[in-house]
Amino acid sequence: MLRFTLPDGSCKEFSSPISVAELAATIGTGLARAAVAGRVDGKLVDLTTLLETDGAVEIITPSSPEGLEIIRHSTSHLMAHAVKELFPTAQVTIGPAVADGFYYDFDYERPFTPEDLVAIEARMEEIAARDLPVARQLMGRQEAIDWFLAQGERYKAEIIADIPADQTISLYRQGEFMDLCRGPHVPSTGRLKVFKLTRLAGAYWRGDSRNKMLQRIYGTAFPDKKALSAYLTLLEEAAKRDHRKLGKELDLFSIQDDAGGGLVLWHPMGARMRQTIEDQWKQAHREAGYEFLYTPHMANLDLWRTSGHLDFYRESMFNPMTVDEQAYQIRPMNCPFHILVFRSRIRSHRDLPMRWAELGTVYRYEMSGVLHGLFRVRGFTQDDAHIFCRESQIETEISAILDLTLLTLRTFGFEHFEVNLSTRPEKSVGSDEIWDKATTALRNAITHHGLDYCEDVGGGAFYGPKIDVKITDAIGRKWQCSTIQLDFNLPERFDIGYIGEDGARHRPIMIHRALMGSLERFFGILIEHYAGHFPLWLAPVQAVVLTITEAHNDWAMEVGQKLRAAGLRVETDLRNHKVSYKIREHAMRKIPWLLIVGEREQAEGAVSPRDRHGKELGLIPLETMLQRLLEESANRT
RNA sequence: GCCGACGUAGCUCAAUUGGCAGAGCAACGGAUUUGUAAUCCGUAGGUUCGGGGUUCGAUUCCCCGCGUCGGCUCCA
Known part of the structure; x- marks a missing residue:
């Protein structure tokens, strides 16, 4: 007698071997019709496969x-x-x-x-x-x-x-x-x-x-x-959201041959958004106990020799240039500079952890064929930071970084996260002991956040394990932006140390991390995520005051001034055009609020707001609308 | 870098078999004073990506560059 266990726990018994298709037929004709394959004891097989021994059998249909x-x-x-x-x-x-x-x-x-x-x-x-x-x-x-x-x-x-x-x-x-x-x-x-x-x-x-x-x-x-x-x-939806198209339409950025492929020019409207993003980033980092660094965009080639980048990263680096007969290298990474700051004086265990952040612009050589809008460029700014800490501090630091990561991503409207932990590859530096400890610390930090994660065994860099976080955008596409990376290599190569309680010199642990990754790429993702309809706090122009006729210019200008004085990004449109014409134009610019000003509004010290969906709110006193805008902006919705 | 497609005005696109390079929007000038997604009239705008070739004649055909786009890991 043959016994087959089905996914629902029930059993089917047969006196002689039957095919998967025949088994499906005994369960139901609908299932038999839909079946494309079977799974026997975890292994996918054809419908014609004969089942000759007991086992767990599942019928596979196209819906899985x-x-x-x-x-x-x-x-x-x-x-x-x-x-x-x-x-x-x-x-x-x-x-x-x-x-x-x-x-x-x-x-x-x-x-x-x-x-x-x-x-x-x-x-x-x-x-x-x-x-x-x-x-x-x-x-x-x-x-x-x-x-x-x-x-x-x-x-x-x-x-x-x-x-x-x-x-x-x-x-x-x-x-x-x-x-x-x-x-x-x-x-x-x-x-x-x-x-x-x-x-x-x-x-x-x-x-x-x-x-x-x-x-x-x-x-x-x-x-x-x-x-x-x-x-x-x-x-089609993805094509409509294409950041290259919207970037042009909304006049956010451009990439021009005259400057070079993969080099981004941020136009005023895009630059405004970048400033908003950077301000938010700086504020969050101050609150999380980071200090900020500014370091050069190039350095003596020897620095890259010491860091090892010249050996293992060369193909992504631009060629060096000669300065006073010395070779200099435009930077593909920020980390060596942060190490130099660390090494500039003796550090005590009391100084640790040190959390240093920099919006560091780097230049990497990418083959011409792979350049792609803001997603794949040759010059970009990382929201980079390096944490120097003691071994015992790894878990707390990683946990704090995860907090900051999720906070930042949520701020930009991302709610679904996919976490990946990559562990030690075959070729790697560092002792078994430190790899074990560090990997466990990373795993603990993830589980303490209640996050599901996948483990990519052997997928880490040769110098340390890492955590990657993927976000899901508004139309379900996944993007990896955040990365948290332990480094057992650079501290070694630069021979950095701190003096412990025991008076001896110890090697600090170095953590590299970026939350948005590249500002350019993240900006591109934001454009596509919001389809250009940015939430009020991000929108380069938050409201446009527009007049019915020039008889209302004075009130319109006053409205504009008052809103700007409250910190809002507001334009006035006094042009002699029909309202419908002006509305169309600003609607296409995806301006969140249009404030219409005419006879009645002027008389009552009010505005008539129209939101980006075309909804009219009727006459609202200026002060009320101001509060409403400030609130909406502060809520970041 | 490699393979393929593409490259016409600031933008979106036309131009029969090779036969004077065009339209809409935007810009500029004028008129219009207008209540929730396009008021009317006019003006200007081009090395058809660059270079070479074939031809009486090339946006069109051929060659060489440059750029853009889709790809170049996802195991038979």
């Missing part, structure tokens, strides 16, 4: 993340099948499911065109309609290599040669098309109904720029049409 991934993976095979039918000499390479779809890389004698994409998609529909069974089969290693070589598929043969000897080689056949694959896959091509090819791109074989450039076709697939159209809507 695993099921969706299988659909996408199978769709990538469907695409490869279509490509091989249309372009028989194209070689297939790899085609996995990825975050929001799938891709497949091909080697073909000419570039694919957008028209090819249309033809491929049409052929995919056709093959799906043929409803070909997708069957798994095992093959001997050499047999598989020979088979693929006979088909002219050299990449597949290469892949097989690299598969560890203890793994079996499995292939999936659908009609004439056979592909090397671990699986599992949907049982037949007819199960793939909703898909779309999205773009063409180049991609190196195995992601290595020394290898041949292949052609990658991206696509996506969903369980149903509704999910696909929701995804396409999300893409």
Whole structure:
């Protein structure tokens, strides 16, 4: 008797082995129809897999993340099948499911065109309609290599040669098309109904720029049409929020060839916002017990030799320049300077912890092809800080940093956090003891904040473990900004120390941390998060006073002055235009409040506010509106 | 850096097979004094990214640069 435990805890018993599909059918016809694969004792398998021993079995449908991934993976095979039918000499390479779809890389004698994409998609529909069974089969290693070589598929043969000897080689056949694959896959091509090819791109074989450039076709697939159209809507929404577009429309910043790629020019409206962000940042840091440093943008190359950056960070650094026959380096990091400040005198254990912050502008060489608006630039300002502390202070300091991090991120409207702890990699400096202690301290600090976290084992830098925090924006995209990083290396290299209670010299622990990461990038994220509709406290112009006719200019100017005197960023628009014209213009600038001033308002010392959603509040005394604006600004909502 | 697509006025975009480079918005000038998302008229605005080539003639075709955009980790 065979016993299978289902996820709900119930059991099914059978006298002889049955397939996953058959098991699904005994549970329900709906489930059997939706099933794309099964999970047996934690392992994903095909529906055709025979269940021959007792175990925990789960039926996978497209509504689960695993099921969706299988659909996408199978769709990538469907695409490869279509490509091989249309372009028989194209070689297939790899085609996995990825975050929001799938891709497949091909080697073909000419570039694919957008028209090819249309033809491929049409052929995919056709093959799906043929409803070909997708069957798994095992093959001997050499047999598989020979088979693929006979088909002219050299990449597949290469892949097989690299598969560890203890793994079996499995292939999936659908009609004439056979592909090397671990699986599992949907049982037949007819199960793939909703898909779309999205773009063409180049991609190196195995992601290595020394290898041949292949052609990658991206696509996506969903369980149903509704999910696909929701995804396409999300893409449209993201395009509307694109910070490069909004940055231009709202006149916030520019990046110009005349200055150079990846170098950001902050225009007055963007600079106002940056000042607001910096003010907030400074205030929070003062309250958290930080001091501020200002350090140079370049330094003698020897400093970077001592820090080790010249060895392990060189490819991200600009070339040195010569000054008085000495080599100088524009800085890619701030930390060596903070170390120099620490080392400038003898430090006592009583001085620790020392928390030093700097909005430090750094310059890093990024390959021209990766530059991207404010997200990937060559010159940017880090909200950097370095904490020098004793080993025993690590946990409290990390905990305080996490407090400050969450406070800061919440201030900017981010509520969902994803925390990642990266631990010791194989190649690293520092003793086992210090790594253990530090990693435990980081873990404790995270759990004390009640945060869920993932551990990336071996994912830390060679010089210390770290915590990364990801935020989720208004349309669900994740961004990593904050990072908290322990460093057992730099204090060593610069031989810094403090005098302990015992009178002996001890090595301090150094913590690097950034909350927003790069001000430029964070600004870009904010623009997209708010879609340009900044909350009042951030908005570069908080209100515009606009007149009906020039008869109301005096009152409008008085209103403007009073609001500005209260610290609000307010413009007056006295132009001789229709109100509707002026409203349209300021609405497009996404100004939070428009204060209309005409006959009645002037007579009663009032304004008629209109909010950014077009809601009119009617006549309100100026003083009342002033208080309301101040309150809204202070609440940061 | 590499692959592909793209590059026309400040912005958004036109220009049939190679045949005088255009529109809307913005700017500027004038008129209009207006109550909640565009008042009317006029003026000016261009090395069609840069350089070379083919041609009687190139925004259009070819070559070389530059830039922008999408990609280049997500294991068969």
